[in-house]
Amino acid sequence: VQLQASGGGLVQAGGSLKLSCAASGGTFTMGKMGWFRQAPGKEREFVAAIRSFGGGTTYYADFVKGRFTISRDSAKNTVYLQMNSLKLEDTAVYYCAAADRFGIYSETRGYDYWGQGTQVTVSS
Numbered sequence: 230v231q232l233q234a235s236g237g238g239l240v241q242a243g244g245s246l247k248l249s250c251a252a253s254g255g256t257f258t259m260g261k262m263g264w265f266r267q268a269p270g271k272e273r274e275f276v277a278a279i280r281s282f283g284g285g286t287t288y289y290a291d292f293v294k295g296r297f298t299i300s301r302d303s304a305k306n307t308v309y310l311q312m313n314s315l316k317l318e319d320t321a322v323y324y325c326a327a328a329d330r331f332g333i334y335s336e337t338r339g340y341d342y343w344g345q346g347t348q349v350t351v352s353s
Contacts, residue, residue, distance in 0.1 A: 237347030250325030266321035
């Protein structure tokens, strides 16, 4: 399984970006897909996740609730992260991830596959 993340870039504080993550390769059934981020000198942290089945329930880290929205297009095996009201502290490399089963969604150990990351830089 390969995950290809895209959509990162430079944006001013208060602006918006939409990240995409396309999954490909082989035949698979994802239990969940998620987004994590890692700022320089910090550990990778959970941002958002979405169940692949059962109505697509979504989960968010507290610091992005109300600003970020995760969604999916099952036909395209693609998950999106719409990021609004971006803050300086949102600057990080954003990684998409996928897992064969739902299970743990807010920790890196809950995911089997990782994309290469896309840089998001928020400027003042």
